[in-house]
Amino acid sequence: MALDAVSAPSEDIVRAAQSADLVVNAAGDSWEGDEASMTASHIPLVDRLVDAVAALPRRPRLVHLGSVHEYGPVPDGTAIAEDHPTAPRTPYARTKLVGSRIVLGAADAGRIDGCVLRVTNVCGPGTPRGSFLGGLAHRLRHTTEDTPLAVTLVDDRRDFIDVRDVAEAVVLAASSPVTGRVLNIGQGDALGTRELAWLLIAASQVPDRLVREESGAVHSKGGSWTQADIRLARRLMGWSPKVALEESLHDLWAASATPSRPAAAAARTEGH
Numbered sequence: 001m002a003l004d005a006v007s008a009p010s011e012d013i014v015r016a017a018q019s020a021d022l023v024v025n026a027a028g029d030s031w032e033g034d035e036a037s038m039t040a041s042h043i044p045l046v047d048r049l050v051d052a053v054a055a056l057p058r059r060p061r062l063v064h065l066g067s068v069h070e071y072g073p074v075p076d077g078t079a080i081a082e083d084h085p086t087a088p089r090t091p092y093a094r095t096k097l098v099g100s101r102i103v104l105g106a107a108d109a110g111r112i113d114g115c116v117l118r119v120t121n122v123c124g125p126g127t128p129r130g131s132f133l134g135g136l137a138h139r140l141r142h143t144t145e146d147t148p149l150a151v152t153l154v155d156d157r158r159d160f161i162d163v164r165d166v167a168e169a170v171v172l173a174a175s176s177p178v179t180g181r182v183l184n185i186g187q188g189d190a191l192g193t194r195e196l197a198w199l200l201i202a203a204s205q206v207p208d209r210l211v212r213e214e215s216g217a218v219h220s221k222g223g224s225w226t227q228a229d230i231r232l233a234r235r236l237m238g239w240s241p242k243v244a245l246e247e248s249l250h251d252l253w254a255a256s257a258t259p260s261r262p263a264a265a266a267a268r269t270e271g272h
Contacts, residue, residue, distance in 0.1 A: 003016050005027070005045050005048055006040055006041070006044060006045045006048070010048065010052065013048055013049065013052040014055050017049075017052050017053055017056060018056055020060040021060050021174075022060055022062075022063065022174045023053055023063070024062075024063045024065070024170055024174075025045075025046060025049055025062065025063070025103075027041060027045060028041050028065075028099075029041040029042065034091075035091040038092055038095045039091075039095050041095075042095035042098065042099040043098050043099055045099075046064065046098075046103060050062070050102055050103060050106045050111070050112055053112050053114075054106060054111040054112050059112060059113060061113050061114060061174060062103060062112050062113070062114030063114065063170055063173045063174060064099065064103040064114060064115070064116045064117070065116075065166075065170075066096055066099070066116045066117065066118040066119065066182070067092075067096045067118060067119060068080065068119065068120045068121075068184065068228055069088060069093040069096065069226075070086050070088055070093055070096050070100060070118060071084050071086055071087070071088070072086060072087035072088040072089055072223070073087075073089065073223025073224075074223060075225070076157070076224065077225070077227075078225065078227065079227050079228070079229040080184065080228055081184070081229040081231075081232070082182045082232055100116045100118070103115075103116055104116060104180055107179050107180035108180045113179050114179060114180075115173055115176070115178050115179055115180065115181050115183060116181070116183070117166075117169055117170065117182075117183055117184075117185045117233075118182050118183065118184050118185065118228070119166055119186070120158070120159040120160065120184075120185065120186030120187065120226060120228050121158050121159060121161070121226065122160070122161055123160045123163070123249065124162040124248040124251055124252055125163065125164075125254070125255035126163060126255060127163070127252050127255075127256075132193070133160075133196065133200060133249070133252060134252070134256070136151060136200055136201075137200060137204070137252055137253055137256040139151070140200070140204040140206050140253075141204075141256060143206050143210050143211070144210075145210065148210045148211065149206070149210060149212065150212045150214055151197060151211060151212070151213060151214065152214045152215070153193055153194045153197055153214070154194075155192075155193075155194070155215075156192070156193050156223075156224040156225065157191060157193070157225050157227070158190060158193060158226045159186040159187050159188070159189060159191075159226045159227045159228050160186075160187055160191060160196065160245060161185060161187050161241055162243035162245070162247075162248040163248075164242075164243055165241045165243050166185055168239065169183075169239050172237040172238065172239050173237060176236065176237045178236050178237065181236075183232055183233040183236065183237065184228040184229060184230050184233060185228070185239070186226075186227075186228030186230055186241075187228075187230075187241050187245070188227070188228060188229070188230040188241070189227065190225060190226060190227035191245065196245070199245065199246060199249050200252065200253060203246075203249050203250045203252075203253040204253050
């Protein structure tokens with residue numbers, strides 16, 4: 001069933017959810033959108049989903065995919081735990097945080113059974129072209145002797161997690177008794193963007209001589225450092241990441257050979 005939860009009548013959303021055992025909210029707008037589109041995707045959509053689930057006599061469980069950027073910038077070296085204060089500075093992160101709080105507030109009030117998975121940067125098959133790694137893969141596909149690649153790399157460190165590990169976390173959260181809580185989902189490690197880029201370049205087998213590295217300043221929705229403390233997800237759900245980043249980037253590269261949805265459409269479903 002195709003349904004736009006932002007504009008559909010409330011009764012249609014209730015009808016769509018009434019036979020479900022689980023509702024997963026992975027919808028959202030990318031960080032490239034404007035504040036109005038982010039607000040629409042991250043706040044009223046979540047509000048309407050929560051109201052629909054709460055209205056059902058047999059309520060499905062709700063798993064909401066939040067973003068590690070809801071915490072805001074942190075000092076380098078910080079392993080961000082779930083009790084870390086939230087101080088987002090960008091429209092993307094601020095609106096994602098409001099959506100997460102809607103879910104948590106409804107769960108605390110007993111209106112729904114649900115939790116929030118706060119996801120770090122996602123990579124792997126299907127990474128959208130609007131992201132750094134997805135865009136780099138696309139450009140590498142068009143790199144030749146006549147059209148070498150100039151890539152701008154910044155001195156930051158990020159926590160990247162494979163999309164299949166995120167999917168596994170959702171599956172475990174679906175049957176978990178955890179409700180009204182945030183669980184961080186990430187690799188639990190901070191890897192340099194430069195290292196990530198060169199791992200992808202190596203996977204592409206594009207000769208190094210065709211790639212020219214340029215330096216740039218950090219322009220991010222989460223500062224220059226992201227590392228999630230993932231011990232709570234391991235303790236409460238038995239979840240831990242399994243896909244190595246080298247494998248994830250290799251599979252990202254392989255999947256990029258197949259035309260996918262336009263970058264803007266794909267980015268809107270990243271959900272983190």
